[in-house]
Amino acid sequence: MEYLHTMVRVSDLNASLDFYCNKLGLIETNRKESERGRFTLVFLAAPAQAEAATQTQSPLLELTYNWDTEAYNGGRNFGHLAFRVDDIYQLCQQLQDNGVIINRPPRDGHMAFVRSPDGISIELLQKGEPLSPAEPWISQANIGEW
Numbered sequence: 804m805e806y807l808h809t810m811v812r813v814s815d816l817n818a819s820l821d822f823y824c825n826k827l828g829l830i831e832t833n834r835k836e837s838e839r840g841r842f843t844l845v846f847l848a849a850p851a852q853a854e855a856a857t858q859t860q861s862p863l864l865e866l867t868y869n870w871d872t873e874a875y876n877g878g879r880n881f882g883h884l885a886f887r888v889d890d891i892y893q894l895c896q897q898l899q900d901n902g903v904i905i906n907r908p909p910r911d912g913h914m915a916f917v918r919s920p921d922g923i924s925i926e927l928l929q930k931g932e933p934l935s936p937a938e939p940w941i942s943q944a945n946i947g948e949w
Contacts (some may be wrong), residue, residue, distance in 0.1 A: 808863035811923050812875050816843060816868040818920040823847055826901045832857045841870040875921055883924035891915055891929040906949035908940045916949035924949055
């Protein structure tokens with residue numbers, strides 16, 4: 804058995820690509836548009852895995868954009884996506900500077916949660932040992948659901 808991808812439906816492809824690629828740092832590896840099926844699939848990979856993911860088609864995040872309007876509720880019901888990051892403080896600051904709410908700040912230097920434009924919870928985990936607790940994260944409260 805081999806893990807391939809996780810699919811999430813998105814309501815605004817441009818907003819989702821801005822979040823996942825420009826803010827979170829994932830890389831688009833493949834795209835498929837189906838005029839007949841009226842959908843677009845965009846496959847994303849973490850930067851350190853992009854080359855291998857392009858060759859093996861895994862592990863990937865598949866964004867599915869259905870061209871016909873449809874409301875997607877309950878992103879929290881999905882659970883969450885998790886990414887290991889090199890510097891959780893730096894990434895959280897970058898996300899926050901770009902207008903992303905840090906729902907669960909990395910007070911422990913190890914874990915944080917944010918949400919995609921469609922309400923999907925994204926868990927960020929510090930690579931290796933947790934970083935030493937530091938401000939401004941220690942003092943920040945949780946915001947909303949994560």
